[in-house]
Amino acid sequence: RESMLLALLLTLLVATATSIATAVTCSKAKHAAIAGIGTNRRILYGPGSIPLEFQGRRTHSLPPITTVSREVKAGSLFEGFGGLFSKSSFPSNSRVTTLIKLAKQSDRGRNSQRNEEMKLLVDELRSSMKPIGKEKLEKLVNGSWVEMWTTEEAVLSLANKGFLGSTFDYAGGSINMYEDKFTNIVAFQNGNSIEADGMIKVDEENNRVSFRFNIAKIKFGGFTIPLPFSAAGYIDNVYADEKYRIGIDSRGDYRVYRRPNVPAN
Secondary structure, three states: OHHHHHHHHHHHOHHHHHHHHHHOOOOHHHHHHHHOOOOOOOOOOOOOOOOEEEOOEEEOOOOOHHHHHHHHHOOOOOOOOOOOOOOOOOOOOHHHHHHHHHHHOOOOOOOOOOHHHHHHHHHHHHHHOOOOOHHHHHHHHOEEEEEEEEOOHHHHHHHHHOEOOEOEEEEEEEEEOOOOEEEEEEEEOOOOEEEEEEEEEEEHHHOEEEEEEEEEEEEEOOEEEEEEEEEEEEEEEEEEOOOEEEEEEOOOOEEEEEOOOOOOO
8 A cells, every 4th residue: 555655665764864863963043944944925735745834934844733823823824815715515414513523532543433433424425425616626625734533554653653753743734736736744743754745636526636646755853855756546525614624535544634723622
């Protein structure tokens, strides 16, 4: 499976990343300089590390949840979006309400007690969904997302075990539907991350977004280690609105996402 291949490739370079990190010490000032690179444009993309800019401050990945929360309180996170977020074209129902509630209780998928019930609810949403059209799908899916619940083993392994001593922070990403780009990210609390960039294509008949990865990256100790990586798949968006998105991917993994400004619990 693509996700496990990615995990294997990343594991093979852990030793390299560790050697680099121990050989060179990065000061806090250098980290701050790296985080400050950018222009005065205000751009927000939407799954992982496509550059996000907040009032001229560019970050190299989806900011930690605490940072996002501060930006939201300042009223700047979604500035410049205009009328991007429209009301959902998917019919809301009790299945969606129940899924969101269970996702909030799942500890981002690490508590799997209700997984079978949740998967059944997603399957029911999929069987009843209707195409909403490319334009509406682009508007609803575009932007940043944080994973609330998943059945993907590779992500759950990193969530449970961390990475090179770093505690798991969040999984998610950025989707730029208008430039056909996306980035997935698994972020850790000390600024390290595992990321994968790629291209996307909309199949409006199935509310499907197809993707192809073209590079993976380890960000460790202030350094970025690129990894050639090629894999493809898709995610069927069975529900999306201005706050939440629910989908099933080509590997059969289930996912519930929230916008970064939506409370996790």
